[in-house]
Amino acid sequence: MAGQPGGNIKIIPQVPSGASPPSFVNVLKVHRELLVSKVRNAQCLIDNLIKNDYFSTEDAEIAAQFSTQADKVRKILDLVQSKGEEVSEYFIYVLQQVADAYYELHPWLDEIAFHPSNSIQNKPVVNTDPVSRYRQKLKDELGRDTKFIMSYAQKEEMLLEETYSANLMELISYTNESLGNVSCLEDLLDDKIGVINEAGETVCVFGDAGIGKSILLQKMQNLWSKGDYNVGAKFFFRFRCRMFSLFKQNEAIYLKDLLFKYNCYPDHDPEEVFNHILQFPHTVLFTFDGFDEIHSDFDLSSVAEICSPNEPTHPLALLVSLLKGKLLKGSRKVLTARSGTEIHQIIIRKKVLLRGFSSNNLKEYTRMFFKDEGYRALVLDQLEANPNLCSLCSVPLFCWIIFKCYEHFHSMFDSQDFPNYSVTLTDVFLLMTEVHLNRTLKTNLLKKNTRSQVETFRSQKEILFSLSKIAHEGMEKSLFVFNQEEITALNILEQNLHLGFLRTVNNYGDETSYEFLHTTLQSFFTALFLVTEEKLGTKELLKFFNECSHTESAPKIVCFPIRWLNSCPTGDDPFRNNEHFHFTNLFLCGLLSKARQKLMRHLVSPASIKRKRKVLRAYIFESMKCQLKGFSRAKLGKYKQIHVMPNFVWMLRCIHETQSEKVGKLVAKGMRADYINLTYCNAYSSDCSAISFVMHHFQKQLALDLDNNNINDYGVKELLPCFSRLAVIRLSVNQITDHGVRVLYDELSKYKIVTYLGLYNNQITNVGAKYVAKLIEECPSLTHIKIGANKITTEGGKSLALAIQKSKTIYDIGMWGNKVGDEGAKAFADALRNHPSLANVSLAFNCITPEGGKSIAEALKHNSSVKIFWLTKNEIDDEAAELFAEMLKVNKKLAHLWLIQNQITAKGARDLAEALQKNTTIKEVCLNGNPISQEEAKAFENEERIICF
Numbered sequence: 036m037a038g039q040p041g042g043n044i045k046i047i048p049q050v051p052s053g054a055s056p057p058s059f060v061n062v063l064k065v066h067r068e069l070l071v072s073k074v075r076n077a078q079c080l081i082d083n084l085i086k087n088d089y090f091s092t093e094d095a096e097i098a099a100q101f102s103t104q105a106d107k108v109r110k111i112l113d114l115v116q117s118k119g120e121e122v123s124e125y126f127i128y129v130l131q132q133v134a135d136a137y138y139e140l141h142p143w144l145d146e147i148a149f150h151p152s153n154s155i156q157n158k159p160v161v162n163t164d165p166v167s168r169y170r171q172k173l174k175d176e177l178g179r180d181t182k183f184i185m186s187y188a189q190k191e192e193m194l195l196e197e198t199y200s201a202n203l204m205e206l207i208s209y210t211n212e213s214l215g216n217v218s219c220l221e222d223l224l225d226d227k228i229g230v231i232n233e234a235g236e237t238v239c240v241f242g243d244a245g246i247g248k249s250i251l252l253q254k255m256q257n258l259w260s261k262g263d264y265n266v267g268a269k270f271f272f273r274f275r276c277r278m279f280s281l282f283k284q285n286e287a288i289y290l291k292d293l294l295f296k297y298n299c300y301p302d303h304d305p306e307e308v309f310n311h312i313l314q315f316p317h318t319v320l321f322t323f324d325g326f327d328e329i330h331s332d333f334d335l336s337s338v339a340e341i342c343s344p345n346e347p348t349h350p351l352a353l354l355v356s357l358l359k360g361k362l363l364k365g366s367r368k369v370l371t372a373r374s375g376t377e378i379h380q381i382i383i384r385k386k387v388l389l390r391g392f393s394s395n396n397l398k399e400y401t402r403m404f405f406k407d408e409g410y411r412a413l414v415l416d417q418l419e420a421n422p423n424l425c426s427l428c429s430v431p432l433f434c435w436i437i438f439k440c441y442e443h444f445h446s447m448f449d450s451q452d453f454p455n456y457s458v459t460l461t462d463v464f465l466l467m468t469e470v471h472l473n474r475t476l477k478t479n480l481l482k483k484n485t486r487s488q489v490e491t492f493r494s495q496k497e498i499l500f501s502l503s504k505i506a507h508e509g510m511e512k513s514l515f516v517f518n519q520e521e522i523t524a525l526n527i528l529e530q531n532l533h534l535g536f537l538r539t540v541n542n543y544g545d546e547t548s549y550e551f552l553h554t555t556l557q558s559f560f561t562a563l564f565l566v567t568e569e570k571l572g573t574k575e576l577l578k579f580f581n582e583c584s585h586t587e588s589a590p591k592i593v594c595f596p597i598r599w600l601n602s603c604p605t606g607d608d609p610f611r612n613n614e615h616f617h618f619t620n621l622f623l624c625g626l627l628s629k630a631r632q633k634l635m636r637h638l639v640s641p642a643s644i645k646r647k648r649k650v651l652r653a654y655i656f657e658s659m660k661c662q663l664k665g666f667s668r669a670k671l672g673k674y675k676q677i678h679v680m681p682n683f684v685w686m687l688r689c690i691h692e693t694q695s696e697k698v699g700k701l702v703a704k705g706m707r708a709d710y711i712n713l714t715y716c717n718a719y720s721s722d723c724s725a726i727s728f729v730m731h732h733f734q735k736q737l738a739l740d741l742d743n744n745n746i747n748d749y750g751v752k753e754l755l756p757c758f759s760r761l762a763v764i765r766l767s768v769n770q771i772t773d774h775g776v777r778v779l780y781d782e783l784s785k786y787k788i789v790t791y792l793g794l795y796n797n798q799i800t801n802v803g804a805k806y807v808a809k810l811i812e813e814c815p816s817l818t819h820i821k822i823g824a825n826k827i828t829t830e831g832g833k834s835l836a837l838a839i840q841k842s843k844t845i846y847d848i849g850m851w852g853n854k855v856g857d858e859g860a861k862a863f864a865d866a867l868r869n870h871p872s873l874a875n876v877s878l879a880f881n882c883i884t885p886e887g888g889k890s891i892a893e894a895l896k897h898n899s900s901v902k903i904f905w906l907t908k909n910e911i912d913d914e915a916a917e918l919f920a921e922m923l924k925v926n927k928k929l930a931h932l933w934l935i936q937n938q939i940t941a942k943g944a945r946d947l948a949e950a951l952q953k954n955t956t957i958k959e960v961c962l963n964g965n966p967i968s969q970e971e972a973k974a975f976e977n978e979e980r981i982i983c984f
């Protein structure tokens with residue numbers, strides 16, 4: 036049995052030092068039968084014995100004359116033993132050195148603890164075993180061929196080792212229920228995990244286009260070539276399934292030729308190698324990539340089920356026989372196919388679903404792709420900022436395309452040659468389309484593809500047209516799955532269904548249905564249809580804008596001059612998700628942008644593009660005007676506020692996609708407001724680029740309210756073009772960290788016009804608090820700061836308090852929900868004393884005990900600026916309340932004192948109530964939520980300004 040060669044052998048006792056050396060003649064004698072059964076190649080032994088003059092030609096002839104391998108070995112053993120110790124030692128040495136040929140004897144050599152003497156070690160050993168030489172050749176070839184990933188349609192190469200990242204793999208049942216995850220590549224072939232059919236021999240890996248099926252096989256091959264794929268495979272044959280379709284109907288080949296001619300040819304004794312493979316099929320591993328790519332008229336049922344390796348037959352029949360285990364039974368097979376490909380259940384041993392990159396895999400891939408740490412962090416930020424791109428990144432192919440775009444973008448940006456250049460979503464999708472189109476080209480393996488994007492699109496425009504037609508048809512009916520009937524009605528060619536843009540869906544009865552790989556891809560192709568359909572009218576071009584304007588929760592705007600655009604489609608569902616329409620519009624703007632004209636001209640006439648661009652621009656202006664009229668407006672101090680709705684963000688995204696400064700400028704002007712309220716608009720960081728694209732056109736000071744969105748530090752950076760105008764910047768309830776605050780400090784301190792900074796409920800620590808403190812010191816205009824509900828403790832609190840102490844202008848500081856504690860409270864107390872401007876202070880919910888409370892009360896005695904003080908949700912007790920009472924007797928400014936949810940009892944309340952008799956300015960002292968009963972509260976009923984309930 037392989038793996039147990041030393042089964043019943045007696046262990047040779049180790050020779051104690053000083054004792055006589057072991058007898059190798061004896062070793063050979065004792066283990067004679069084991070050696071006879073395990074030595075599979077006698078010739079290599081004979082070759083080496085002759086080479087070292089241990090055997091004469093005559094000896095060799097005597098040994099070689101026996102017909103069976105076992106008898107040859109017996110004779111060699113007889114001869115070797117008869118020649119004494121040195122020859123016997125050398126014999127064992129050859130078994131050890133030609134490890135590949137005698138691999139079944141490794142455990143035995145370990146057991147006898149064989150250590151050759153120095154003199155034997157100096158003797159030469161050559162490997163003349165054809166099987167092990169073939170194995171080495173297979174390894175060398177696989178190693179060489181799998182070193183690089185050929186990407187971007189053969190345009191460039193990347194080292195596999197520096198690119199491959201793990202991919203999510205899930206074991207599934209016949210009916211696609213999860214059976215757990217695959218944690219490493221060895222698990223794929225581990226019989227202990229996920230076997231759903233013991234009789235089946237093939238591990239089937241399914242996944243969508245670009246999910247990484249081929250790369251997964253490449254990784255397995257590469258690991259094996261380096262001896263790092265430990266599944267007991269001695270031979271590894273890899274095939275691309277598409278090659279099997281290339282043979283003519285009447286062609287027939289031998290299994291031996293399939294293995295050798297179409298994979299790797301043995302340099303020595305092919306017969307012996309092939310016989311070895313036939314004899315030990317379980318040592319053979321096959322990978323067959325892309326079962327879905329087999330397109331053939333070949334009728335498999337017409338072929339007799341062949342089981343003999345010595346009969347020539349059609350290669351497809353060979354493939355099927357191998358997969359079924361009719362040929363080389365017991366060999367291991369891994370087959371990949373696009374999701375939805377039908378594979379006969381009887382051949383399946385395991386089903387594995389490739390799911391693409393998890394967020395951790397994506398991080399790993401990012402690490403591989405972007406070696407520079409700063410650069411990498413930036414990309415991860417950008418992805419986080421843009422959920423649409425991030426969701427695409429779970430498909431490794433898309434991820435690679437998006438990263439290529441970033442790379443391109445950064446190289447542009449760094450060079451400063453194109454300061455206005457940015458990558459739009461349309462750019463990414465165009466690149467994605469180009470890659471898919473190129474992947475279908477028949478390219479010479481050694482020739483790199485040098486086609487330009489224009490060339491690729493032009494030469495395959497018919498494919499693009501048919502895909503865009505089906506996408507558009509579906510979009511019009513909000514249909515995302517297409518059945519065979521619809522496909523036939525649109526004359527879509529069979530081959531165009533398999534380019535990777537569409538995938539099969541099987542849950543619609545027996546017939547195969549199709550859907551786009553990602554709904555955004557359908558939106559993209561719909562937009563491509565709108566652009567490339569020569570005679571498309573205005574109504575059709577703008578149809579999906581109209582669809583979107585109906586579901587906005589804002590009051591319906593019925594002011595666009597084109598009547599049909601305002602008509603409500605029948606059955607309008609206010610809860611319908613219309614993202615796919617929004618994306619269609621976005622791509623329409625992108626494809627009709629100036630930058631894309633050069634490419635589009637090859638798909639549609641310039642006159643048609645010109646007309647559509649004009650229509651689109653006119654629509655954007657009109658729609659913008661229309662939307663802006665519908666938004667609520669208010670006067671807010673000196674500002675004219677406009678409160679926009681989430682749809683407006685989509686409009687901004689579309690405008691950004693046009694990359695037209697002219698459009699941006701006109702929209703900015705059309706807003707007729709200088710306080711733009713975008714709260715609760717579900718804006719992501721990537722939208723900050725779109726916001727900036729319009730807002731930087733404002734000439735005067737601007738207030739921007741982005742509270743309650745999904746903006747992180749990257750989004751803050753994207754606002755860079757607007758900072759010179761921003762007087763009010765509200766970013767509360769977002770995901771900003773100290774890095775974002777650093778950007779705010781750097782920018783706002785340059786212009787010194789900021790008056791209001793809202794950062795409530797973000798992720799800011801003491802580090803960020805220090806930047807805000809610096810900002811207070813350097814910008815006298817900054818009067819309002821909201822930085823509550825962050826992660827600021829004593830240290831940050833102290834920095835802020837010190838800056839406030841120095842400021843002569845600060846008016847409002849909100850710190851609710853930090854943890855400055857008593858030390859922080861004391862620092863604030865120092866700042867309060869004789870402060871000239873501070874009017875509103877919140878230190879609510881800040882872990883302040885009576886000690887900190889007392890310092891504040893004491894300081895307020897010497898303050899004549901503060902009007903409202905919040906100390907809600909702290910631990911203020913009666914002792915501190917007594918000091919607040921003392922303070923109230925002398926303070927003449929404070930109007931509202933909030934002591935809600937503290938530890939003040941009736942006693943403290945009484946002290947406060949008494950003090951109010953000497954205070955006419957205070958309007959309320961709020962004590963709700965303190966341990967005061969209704970009964971006790973009656974005692975202060977006459978003092979209305981004490982509020983207990």
Ligand SMILES: Nc1ncnc2c1ncn2[C@@H]1O[C@H](COP(=O)(O)OP(=O)(O)OP(=O)(O)O)[C@@H](O)[C@H]1O
Pocket residue numbers: 184185186187198199200201202242243244245246247248249250251325373400431432433435535
């Ligand atoms: N595990 C991975 N690590 C890094 N990059 C990957 C990985 N998997 C795939 N890629 C990237 O995605 C591209 C496409 O992968 P691959 O060709 O393996 O997809 P596929 O599933 O075989 O697609 P198709 O069904 O269209 O043949 C690769 O060229 C590579 O750039």
